[in-house]
Amino acid sequence: MSNLNTQAIERYRNNFLKEVEHCVEEGDWVKMCMQCGVCAGSCPLGSAWAHPPQEIFMMIRAGKREEVLSSTSMWMCTSCYNCIARCPRELPITHIMHGLAHYGKRLGLAPKNNPTLKFSQMFWDNLTKTGRANELTLGLSLYFMNGFAEGIKTALKMKDIGLGMWKTKRMNPMEILGGHGVKDKAGFTAMIKKAQELEAARLAKYKAP
Amino acid sequence: MAKEYSFYPGCSSQEGASSSNYLKSVQSMCDVLDIKLNTIPDWNCCSASIGYSGGGELPRLALSARNIALSEKHHGGQDIVATCAACWLATRETAERLHHDPEMMAETNTALKEAGLQLKNETKIRHMIEVLIEDIGYAEMGKHVKKPLEGIKIAGYVGCQTNRPFGIQGESFENPKYLDKFVETLGGESIPDYEKKVSCCGGALAFSEPEKSQALVKGIIESALDHGADMIVTPCPVCQMNVEVYQDQINAKYGTKFNIPVTYYSTLMAVAYGKNAKEAALDGQIIRAKKLEEIAGK
Structure with missing residues (x-):
């Protein structure tokens, strides 16, 4: 169990709702859910969620901390924003799902082998490297995320698509050398580092339930 | 100015x-x-x-x-x-x-x-899209049409993130009409009742959950074909890519025979405004938009 997780358990004891309100992006909206289930019925991958959003919200109130933060559910969000558009209580559900996914990952509770978690992390690492997303290196790291042999298989399966993208000049093999990026790399990196520090400091502030 | x-x-x-x-x-x-x-x-x-x-x-x-x-x-x-x-x-x-x-x-x-x-x-x-509708206007957009997109039936696939959570003012989340109006302004035939116009293509999960995403894309294409569409038009880069490039893989899995071009609204406009195929970036189509190529070549 990660240090951050132990600290959070200590700090919030049995009040998981408070922890979510304090630590999760847009988490203070959770208590507004009235359990209508419109979000579940509106989700394009609804059937793939072990627990649809309204269940996640009730589980938070019921203190099912481990079950929520280690769930694969939030990682099924396609960011289509249908749940936000339709929620009668106007909860920013998409953002809360992203927030819960991130918080579970931060504490080391998220399902480590979930493909969307891996891809999401790769995307972040990729963009923060140069300041801009590099589709080629991102694609390649995706193919090889489950090891070399699996990667070759995926790359072969995807070769026609890659060829099509290359022929239409929508993929440039030279991007492997680094490619596009921001000029003020130093300022960009310092900004991200500062933002991460400020966020960690805010999360570390104890708020008594 | x-x-x-x-x-x-x-x-x-x-x-x-x-x-x-x-x-x-x-x-x-x-x-x-x-x-x-x-x-x-x-x-x-x-x-x-x-x-x-x-x-x-x-x-x-x-x-x-x-x-x-x-x-x-x-x-x-x-x-x-x-x-x-x-x-x-x-x-x-x-x-x-x-x-x-x-x-x-x-x-x-x-x-x-x-x-x-x-x-x-x-x-x-x-x-x-907001600039086009609010600052330019449909009338002005229509004025510049040199080569109307006659005889092309186009499904306006709005997708998710151009539509939600913010959307375009004056349009509904469930049935936005602006892409259909764009198509008509350019002289094409629109499909206002296209059921999948605001359905999700899977977005970034096309990479991490390809099977789930491709099942969604299949529905988006099938609905367009059911309406007799010759092509699909979208305002979103992820929608464009997901709906265009996986058609072969979907065909292999489901036994379908999809081969429908997916372009941007700007592709349609460039062609209708008399730009050539290169200027309209028709060479960027993996599934070639042959009807647009014909018009652009005239």
Whole structure:
């Protein structure tokens, strides 16, 4: 169990709702859910969620901390924003799902082998490297995320698509050398580092339930 | 006089990237409509809606805040315009959240200081679709048509992030009509009852959950074909790519025979405005838009 997780358990004891309100992006909206289930019925991958959003919200109130933060559910969000558009209580559900996914990952509770978690992390690492997303290196790291042999298989399966993208000049093999990026790399990196520090400091502030 | 905007092209529009053809056709379209796009100097990625595993709230807000701050510094007074749905959404979401949260705004500016920038957050964040509808207007868009898209039936696939959570003013979330109006303005045949016009293609999960995403794409294409569509048009780079490039894999899995072109609204406009195939970026189609090629070649 990660240090951050132990600290959070200590700090919030049995009040998981408070922890979510304090630590999760847009988490203070959770208590507004009235359990209508419109979000579940509106989700394009609804059937793939072990627990649809309204269940996640009730589980938070019921203190099912481990079950929520280690769930694969939030990682099924396609960011289509249908749940936000339709929620009668106007909860920013998409953002809360992203927030819960991130918080579970931060504490080391998220399902480590979930493909969307891996891809999401790769995307972040990729963009923060140069300041801009590099589709080629991102694609390649995706193919090889489950090891070399699996990667070759995926790359072969995807070769026609890659060829099509290359022929239409929508993929440039030279991007492997680094490619596009921001000029003020130093300022960009310092900004991200500062933002991460400020966020960690805010999360570390104890708020008594 | 040209209308000027501060332009946020985004990563996928860069040279040699997946929607470089979108940018090319947008430039041709703007050339005709006298729209001047001033690219935000040294813009960075917005982290789209998939960077959340590694990026917490503040680091992600800082990304878009840096772009807005750069725009305010170099293009003060100009609205920011994005052509990519995810870029528009992330940037506008940041602007709105920082308006409502003074604490987060202060922290964002502390982070921006490291890059020598300051956010005033006084800039309007808009999508190119909004510029076309609100600043140019359908009448003006129609005036420049030299080669109407006659005899082409086009399914307007709006997708998700151009439509939700913000959407286009005056349009509904469930049945937005603007793409259909675009098609009609350009002389094509629209499909207002296209059932899948706001359905999700899987977005970034096309990469991580390909089977689930391709099942969604299959539905989007089938519905268009059921209505007799010759092609699909969309305003979103992720929608365009997901619906176009996986058709072979879907055919292999489901035994379908999909081979329907998917273009941007700007592709249609460039062709209707008399631009040639290259200027309209028709060479960027993996599934060639032959009917548009014919018109462009006339």
